[in-house]
Structure formats: structure tokens, C-alpha cells
Amino acid sequence: MKKSVFLGALTVAGIAAGAAAAGTLDDVKARGKLNCGVTTGVPGFAEPDANGVWQGFDVAVCRAVAAAVLSDPEAVEFVPTTGKTRFTALASGEIDMLARNTTWTFSRDVDLKFEFTGVNYYDGQGFMVPKELGVTSAKELDGATVCIQTGTTTELNLADFFRANNISYEPVPIETGAEAVQQYNAGACDVYTTDASALAAQRANFEDPSAHVILPEIVSKEPLGPLVRHGDNEWADIVRWTLNALVTAEELGVTSVNLAELGGGSDNPEVNRLLGTEGDLGAMLGLDKEWAKRAIGVAGNYGEVFEKNIGESTPIGLARGLNAQWTDGGLIYSPPFR
Template sequence: MKKTLLLTTVAAATLVSGVAFAGTMADVQARGKLNCGVTGGQAGFSAPDASGAWHGMDVDYCRAIAAAVLKDPNAVNFIPTTGQTRFTALASGEIDILSRTTTWTFSRDVDLKFSFAGVNYYDGQAFMVPKSLGITSAKNLDGATVCIQTGTTTELNLAEYFRKNNMKYEPVPVENNADVQQKYLAGACDVYTSDGSDLASTRSSFKTPQDHIILPEVISKEPLGPLVRQGDDQWVDVARWTLNALISAEELGITAENVDELSDGSDNPDINRLLGREDKLGEMLGLDGEWARRAIAAEGNYGEMFARNLGDKTPIALARGLNALWTDGGLMYGLPLR
């Protein structure tokens, strides 16, 4: 049933994505706003606060693009999507970019005709259970009821994991984080499975987060990143190189605080290229030379964004891990600025 539903969603998005969408940047500039698809509420990635202001890693990335393209980081319409609606929203043109903890997979790239800008968070699927159950390993979940968000890669990963380990489970479908919290905390399921970052985000919103544990097993690779429609190479380049600019800025020591000073010139040619002093990278993108400076000034470099939204001083308290810079043992590094 779940697999059929997922395939139906994929097929619908594929039909809509057959339409060519060239000139997205021109449309965004004419509109004066970037339409950014996000989650309805996932702390640390994209969620509105009590006043309606949006915060999170994926939110910050869209603000960086708005700063680069529109010269205003606040020129963004944040449009909530679910696992079921996100691809149709992107394929139909309702949103210009999907920045919503979405796993880069073969079928989404090739069959759905989307282009990923890169990876902004390396993750993996895990399991969360109430500590009171006394479970310490996913291998002890035989017969469990499992809450799982529909329209996601986690559905198939879960089925494969239980099949490979000769275990049975009863799925409890949920639509979004609010639905998860209601059902999981009410005891409608024994386990919640999702990306590890999503579990940490969800747990941080509980009244007693210490009463819930994330089991040690990580059962999949989930490279999460923003994506746009295929068929518009300029917009793909803008999305990809804005993300790269934020990662490169951390490598180069460029922060929201010092970016304006460094824009006046540096002894480092990579800094000069990124900030518009050499090689006219902005012109190649169809933007001005200040595009990257504005993107970095908006919410800081990748490391600043991570620390503010997900780091050890936040309620989510995620370690950098694989998302550390390559010089610190992680997988993040900026592509060559040549």
C-alpha cells in the first residue's frame, strides 16, 4: 500500500515535470520574491517561530539565494510542503526551489527530472523509542508498530531492513512532524523512524526529551540537499554555486562579520575570486560581482548556519560528524573556484 502510494506520487510529479522551465531566475527577479519550498515545521531545518518568522538551515540557504539574486535576504516566500506534495509543488512551478531535507536519489534525479544543488547535510535513517521500553538496539524491534512519514525514502528503507533481519512490523503512516508527535507520544506506535537529524529535531520539541533515545543503528545513506527543476541550467548553477559559496566561505574563514572587510581585497586569490575581486564569477552566473558577498552576509557561512540551527549549543545538539569540513574529518568541502 505504502509503496503504491509512493510510486503514484512519483508518477504524478514525473508527468508535471515534463514541462520545461527555463528562465527561473528572470521569473524570480521579475516577481521580486523567491518561492522556497520547506517543511511545515522541522526545528533546525525549517520552522516558523511564534511570530511567524522562519528559521533553520534550509531557510538560511533560501535567504542566501535571495540575497545573491534579489539583493535582499528577506525577499522569500516560504511555502510549507509535505513528503507527498513537495515534488509536485516543484515540478509545477509553484516553488522555485525545494529546500526541505530531501534525499538525493537516482529516481528523483533521473526519473523526476530534478537537479540537486549539492548536499547540505549528510544523514542516515535511524530509530527513536521511549526509554521506558528498555530497547537498546534496532535488532530488538521485531513486532513493533512503527510511525513513518509517507512519501519518503524511509518507507522502503524500513521494509528492506526488517526483511533482511527476518523481523515483522506494523506501519503507522504519518503526514508531518505534528502528526508524528501526536501519534508517537500518544503511544499509537512503539517506534518513530526517520533521518537521524529529524529524530533529534522532533525529540527536542518534547516536554521530556530525555525520556526518548535514538538507537545506534543507522540503516541508510541519506544525502540531503536542495533541488530545482531540470532544463534551466542557469538556475541550477545559481543554486549549486550559492551552496558551494557558503561551504567555501567556512573553509576560507569568511564569516558574516568579516565578509565586508575581506571584500575590499585579500592576499588569498580564492577569497578574491569568491568575493568578486578577481575572475568575474558573478558575471558567469548572470549576477553581479557582489552575489557571494551578499549570500554569506545574509546568514553567515555553512559552519555558522550549522552552529546556530543544529549545533551543540542548540536544543537539537547535533555534532558536525560527516558534516564537518574535510580538513576536520568530515565530507564537506567547497568545489574549486576556477
């Protein structure tokens, strides 16, 4: 009996590993649906709206890939994952790609055998505290109780930051962002720490967002981006270049408004290559000519997606900052479509 438990675990692991090797593009096409791993709900990044339709910045990446591959932005099965389950879900083949505020780190890329296909948001870890505490710097947090989402890089950054500044804290590990916010609002912890973008997103949902401040210290680099399994380079290329297509579209001024017009041909050869009126970049990816046009057609270019979901006009109100185009002094930069 003891052996059978062991056996069961091995079987699961064996089957899980077995699914990972097949060609993802063919699987997705055969299935007719893209399985995309997202968060269990972070406003602005990935959250079902009132009608149960997933919306958000990360969701837009999934929809763009689905549009490029399956010609249908709705052909996505969103799989909510926690910080804990996301990597197993991806490694086991339960999802085809993960677009879930996931930090690109060395060990995840190399040791966990994943392939990060780019960065769609340059983030950093911040701290949020109630204004009434009168804290103005993270270095004043000696002895504070800190809510953290467990199984994330924030947990390690937090330990490093407090250790480096020689101050103490009491960690309260929590499984999901929603539970963390609940405990933070009940006063069970003084500080909530996660990526600054997610802090802003969560704060937007508070009863009184102005009663909470995000401290100025950003204690880590958190390049967030979609990722796929190691070893299927064709599929990784598709996800990588779909994201690049959105970024390039913004750089070249291709928007959801002028997409149809530019799709008929333009004076700019790079726009033509991107939208498939010149050359056949799509065929190199194993897709048709208009793959990028469809991807951009879902919700517009990178800048439009940003503004619509998390930009300054939304309740989340994030400035472009590091996430501006390189031409505007930001870090968003796509290799050329050539």
C-alpha cells in the first residue's frame, strides 16, 4: 500500500513529463483552442469582467497569440493558476503558454527549463502601507508584519532587502493576491508587498485607495513576460514574435484604427512586412501571411493594450515609465521585422 502511493506519484510525474515533448503548435491547432495560464485575478492584468469574459494586459497577450494561430481571439481557454501551480501547469502541458506576471529569472529560464519569450512589463517590487501609519520609507519598516504571496520571487527579495538593511520583519505567507489583500485590509499585516504594478492594481479596488501609499523604494527588478516550455522552439518563436508584433506596431504607428487601411499596403516596407503585404514572414513561423495583422487587430498595439487595461486613464493608473517605447526613453524594444 505504501508502495502504491509512491507509484501513483511516479505515474503522474511520468505522464506529466511525457506530454511536454510534443509539438505545441500542432496540438493547439488540433484542439482549436489555446490553453493560456493566467492569474487567479489581478485587476488590469487578468481578471474576468462582469460577464465572465477574461480581460487584462496579460490576457491580451493570450488573445493575440490565439488570433495569430487560430484566427480567433476568443479561442482561448484561460486557466487560472496560483503562484504555486503555474510552473507545474506549464511543465505538464496543461497550458500551452503562461502569461501571468511571471518574473524572468535565471533559474526559471535555465533550471526549470522554461523559455521566456520577452518582457511585456518591466516591474519592480514595492511596498504598500496604510497612510495612517505615517511610514515614508521601506527602511522604517523594522518589526512590521508583511503579507507576501508565497512561492514568488518577492518572498526572496523581501528576505534580502530586510537582511541587507539589518531590520526585522514578520512574514505572513499567503497563497493568492486576493487573500493577501483581505488580510491587509483587516489589519492582520502592516505592509503588503508584491510587484509595484500589482500593488497599484489591487489598490484601485480598495474602498478608499487614497488611504494607502506605495513606498518609494523599489527593491528588485521584475521583468514580467509570457513563457513557454523549453524545447519547442517553433512555438516559442510564435509567442515571442506575436509580442514583438504588438510592440513594433506601436513603434511604427500601426493602431487598431488605421490597421485596415495600412493592411492594404503602405509606403513603409517594415509595416508591409509586419502586416504581410510584403514578403512572407508568417510562413517562416508556420502561420499564414496575416498572422500579425490579426494579433494587432484584437485590441490594438502594445501602447493601446497598455492604456486600455492599466494606463493612466484606468483606475489602476500606471504611467508608462520604463514601459515606454525605446524611442520615448523606455525599455520596450522589439528586434526588427526583417
